[in-house]
Amino acid sequence: MINTAHRIEFFPEKCVGCQLCYKACFVDVIRWDPEAKKPIFKYVSDCEHCFCCQAVCKKEAIRVIPDYSSEHLLQSFERYA
């Protein structure tokens, strides 16, 4: 397992529960909380930082902050050393 420092900032007070971010995420980073009607950022280390969730959110409730230093690890054989 690679430890990454990918971060996603979420500002729930801005969120209107439209689900666009949840539908936009093509990996399983974003789950949906039906009771709170808000996204849950569950597997942030799997984030591909495509920025789709941030782009579709018209309320600017999401900010994706990639950890590019871990990209180096993912694209090399160092992790097998």
Ligand code: SF4
């Ligand atoms: S796209 Fe934005 S407003 Fe819509 S559910 Fe996601 S965080 Fe909330």
Ligand code: SF4
């Ligand atoms: S940046 Fe892309 S992969 Fe990461 S949580 Fe948002 S939609 Fe999913």
